[in-house]
Amino acid sequence: MSDNVQLKTPKKGYRLLSGKSWMVFKEGLWHNNPIFGMMLGLCSTLAVTNLMSNALVMSLSVTIVLIVNSIIISSLRNFIPDRIRMIAYMLIISTLVIAIDMVLKIFLPDISKALGAYVALIITNCIIMGRAEAYASNNSIGISSVDALGVGLGYTFSLMIIATFRELVGFGSLFGYQVLPEPLSPMKIFSIPPGAFFTLGVFILIINTIRGHKEDDA
Amino acid sequence: MKIQKQQAMRNVLKGLTPLCLAAIYFYGWRFTAVLAVVAAAGVLSEYVLAKKYGLQMTESLFVSVLLFSLSLPPGIPLWIAALGIVFGIVFGKMVFGGFGRNIFNPAITARAFVYISFGVPMTSKFLPTLPGPDSWFPGGFAHWLSPLDSVSSATPLFTKSADLFNLAFGFIPGSFGETAAVLVVIGGLYIIIKKAANWRLTVSAIAAFLIMQTIFWLAGIRDTVDPLYALISGSFLLGAFFMITDPVSASQTTNIGRWIYGAFFGVLTVLIRVFSIWPEGITFAILLSNMFAPLLDYYLKERKKRKGASA
Numbered sequence: 213m214s215d216n217v218q219l220k221t222p223k224k225g226y227r228l229l230s231g232k233s234w235m236v237f238k239e240g241l242w243h244n245n246p247i248f249g250m251m252l253g254l255c256s257t258l259a260v261t262n263l264m265s266n267a268l269v270m271s272l273s274v275t276i277v278l279i280v281n282s283i284i285i286s287s288l289r290n291f292i293p294d295r296i297r298m299i300a301y302m303l304i305i306s307t308l309v310i311a312i313d314m315v316l317k318i319f320l321p322d323i324s325k326a327l328g329a330y331v332a333l334i335i336t337n338c339i340i341m342g343r344a345e346a347y348a349s350n351n352s353i354g355i356s357s358v359d360a361l362g363v364g365l366g367y368t369f370s371l372m373i374i375a376t377f378r379e380l381v382g383f384g385s386l387f388g389y390q391v392l393p394e395p396l397s398p399m400k401i402f403s404i405p406p407g408a409f410f411t412l413g414v415f416i417l418i419i420n421t422i423r424g425h426k427e428d429d430a
Numbered sequence: 431m432k433i434q435k436q437q438a439m440r441n442v443l444k445g446l447t448p449l450c451l452a453a454i455y456f457y458g459w460r461f462t463a464v465l466a467v468v469a470a471a472g473v474l475s476e477y478v479l480a481k482k483y484g485l486q487m488t489e490s491l492f493v494s495v496l497l498f499s500l501s502l503p504p505g506i507p508l509w510i511a512a513l514g515i516v517f518g519i520v521f522g523k524m525v526f527g528g529f530g531r532n533i534f535n536p537a538i539t540a541r542a543f544v545y546i547s548f549g550v551p552m553t554s555k556f557l558p559t560l561p562g563p564d565s566w567f568p569g570g571f572a573h574w575l576s577p578l579d580s581v582s583s584a585t586p587l588f589t590k591s592a593d594l595f596n597l598a599f600g601f602i603p604g605s606f607g608e609t610a611a612v613l614v615v616i617g618g619l620y621i622i623i624k625k626a627a628n629w630r631l632t633v634s635a636i637a638a639f640l641i642m643q644t645i646f647w648l649a650g651i652r653d654t655v656d657p658l659y660a661l662i663s664g665s666f667l668l669g670a671f672f673m674i675t676d677p678v679s680a681s682q683t684t685n686i687g688r689w690i691y692g693a694f695f696g697v698l699t700v701l702i703r704v705f706s707i708w709p710e711g712i713t714f715a716i717l718l719s720n721m722f723a724p725l726l727d728y729y730l731k732e733r734k735k736r737k738g739a740s741a
Contacts, residue, residue, distance in 0.1 A: 399547035406546070410521065 233358045240362025246339045247370035247412075248419040253339040256330050257371060258408040264387050267375035268368075269316065269323045273331060275364030277308045278340055282348040282360035289349050301344045302335070309334045339367060374411055378402045432487075434529075438677065439489040441626035445617035446496050446672065452613050453606040457504040461606055464511050465499045471512040472498075475519045485528035490678075494518065497537035497672060500607025501665065502544075503556045510552075514544035533724065535679045538716045545713055556603040597662045608665035618671025627675030630688040635670040636661070638696030646704055654704055666699055669712040674719060681723040684730045691726060695719040 246252050253274075260270045284304050285292075292300045313331045316324040324331065334340065343363055348356040379385055382403030384392035392398070401407040453461040472495045480487045498515050518540025523532040545552050596602050598611045608614070621627045643657040654660075661667065674680055674695050681691040695715050702711025 400549060401543060401547040404546075 233355060236355060236359050237362040240359055240364075241366040241369065243423070244363075245366040245370060245419070246363055247367060248416050248423075250339075250342070251416075252342055253337050253367065254412070256333065256337060257374065258405055258412060260327055260330050261371055261375040261378055261408060261411075262382065262403050263326070264372065264375045264379050265323060266326050267371040269320060270327055270330065271364075271368035271371040273312045273316065274334055274337060274339065274367055275361070277305065277312060277334055278343060278360040278364040278367075279357055280308055281305055281340055281344060282356040283353055285344045286348040286351060286353045286356035292349075297349065298345075301341060305340055305344070306335050339363060370415075374408070374415055377415075378407060378411055382407065433491075434486050434488045436489040438624075438626040439493050441624040442493050442621050442672065443489075443496065445621040445624075445626070446493075446500065446607075448613045448617050449500055449607040449610070449668075450496070452610045453500065456601075456609060457606060460504065461499070464502060464506065464508065464606070465496070467508045467512050468499045468515045469495045472515040472519050475516045476524065479520060479524040480528065483524070483528075485524070488529040490529050491519070494523075494535075494537040494540070497668075498540045500668070501537070501541050501605050503552060503605050505556070506544075506552070510544055510548050514540040517543045530678055532678055534717060534720045535673055535676045538673060538713055538720075542713050542717055556605075597659070602663075605665060608668045611662035611667055614667040614671060618667070621671070621675070627671065628682070628688055630685060631675050631680060631692040632670050634689045634692030635674060635696040636667075638693035639666060639670070639700055640696075642697050642700035646700065651704065660700075660703070664703075665712055669695070669699070669716060673712070673716050679720045679723060681726045683727045684734075687723075687726050687730050691719060691723060694722065 240246070244250055247254070247257055256270065256274075261267045281301075281304055285301060288300075309332065312334070313324075316327070316331060343360055347359045351359070376386065379387075380392070381399050382401075384390060384398045399407075402411065450461070450465070469492070472491055476487055476491050479485070495515060498518060499511070502511055502514075518536045518538075521543075522534050522536035522539030523529065526532045602609055618627070618632065622629045622632065640657050640661065643654065643660045646654040647656050655663070670692075674692065681687040698715035698718055699711045702708060702714055706714075708714065
């Protein structure tokens with residue numbers, strides 16, 4: 213099996229991950245990107261991408277919860293009864309999110325305040341539940357964590373490009389540093405939720421166009 | 431690419447012509463620059479998208495361009511105007527599949543976009559008119575822009591004081607095309623006579639507006655101004671005659687639908703003017719009415735069907 217996969221991907225450079233893990237990783241990061249491909253977790257995407265710092269903290273929190281959750285669930289996958297698995301997942305996710313919330317409140321109080329309820333709402337983020345149900349519940353610990361890492365970084369990447377655009381156009385700054393000169397009056401609409409809808413829509417169009425062409429080539 | 435001919439839209443353009451001339455008379459030749467930039471940006475964005483997705487360009491584009499230009503304040507920076515119309519054409523019309531499929535009026539989509547995005551330039555760039563008691567002629571025809579370029583003045587909608595003659599004939603600060611109430615009515619009547627607009631929409635909008643405003647005025651809620659002043663001081667007439675009569679985004683399948691739609695717009699305008707932080711409510715009132723138009727059409731059609739079945 214592993215010989216087979218290595219034959220398929222020996223092209224150039226070396227790969228940190230073995231063939232299968234790389235494929236799983238790439239799947240989450242790009243081909244099945246949670247925002248642009250699966251269109252999951254859009255609510256938080258629209259809400260927290262007004263500033264890059266908010267988006268970064270939010271997406272890293274989600275990534276951490278995703279990875280730890282996947283490891284726990286995949287290691288417990290043979291012990292959780294099928295009937296109550298959702299409740300069990302919920303319990304594990306809630307525990308992790310509450311922990312993250314406390315950490316943010318202590319170390320990043322400003323951003324924690326800005327994110328408001330959205331940190332607590334990671335519990336209901338369908339990306340996490342989706343990965344737990346679809347992948348971690350019937351795959352080994354190693355590959356599940358790679359999958360979670362890919363999806364988490366895909367989420368981070370998506371949020372960051374949306375937030376970069378929105379902060380640059382809506383406030384004229386990047387990570388809070390003013391980069392656009394004052395006279396270019398910032399476009400307020402991009403700093404409020406309606407602008408997030410437009411931005412998200414246009415980025416989905418762009419990313420899917422790029423992805424579509426790539427798939428045609430392959 | 432050929433542009434599809436639309437007789438109704440040509441009549442609307444004719445109806446808007448006096449307003450364009452008035453805009454030049456009141457605020458100088460800069461209006462032509464705004465119009466040229468908006469037209470170029472609008473045509474370009476429609477052309478690119480129509481070509482990419484195999485749609486047809488229509489003459490309704492020029493109506494959108496003209497209405498949007500007329501709704502801007504005179505001191506608006508040109509790039510904001512261009513950005514607005516590109517947004518209006520792309521997100522207000524082309525993403526829905528071009529003319530005939532758009533839910534929202536593209537001109538108003540564009541205006542809402544710039545209104546929210548650029549709050550300061552959109553609300554502080556109103557200028558006093560050029561012709562006044564000192565010189566009635568040639569007015570703006572001899573100027574590029576009002577010499578008091580940097581001085582912005584509040585519109586009568588903010589100050590709530592201007593005499594009715596000035597309001598009716600447009601000697602007040604305001605957007606390019608909304609100030610001369612008399613000309614708006616003349617142009618509006620022209621398109622109604624030419625059947626480019628349906629009179630029911632306009633009549634029910636104005637009636638509902640006057641009734642609501644009178645109620646609030648008599649009740650003395652939040653210093654509401656008197657109905658006649660309110661009717662001609664902002665851009666309500668422009669909206670009632672030219673914007674909600676748009677054949678695509680309005681409820682246009684039944685006469686009952688037209689009455690309800692117009693009244694809905696009139697009532698919403700008053701509510702937004704009186705109770706919101708925005709002094710001028712017609713932009714949002716039109717967008718909200720546009721949103722309800724398909725629902726209204728659907729409901730009325732279903733009701734008709736049910737009536738037909740039971741009878």
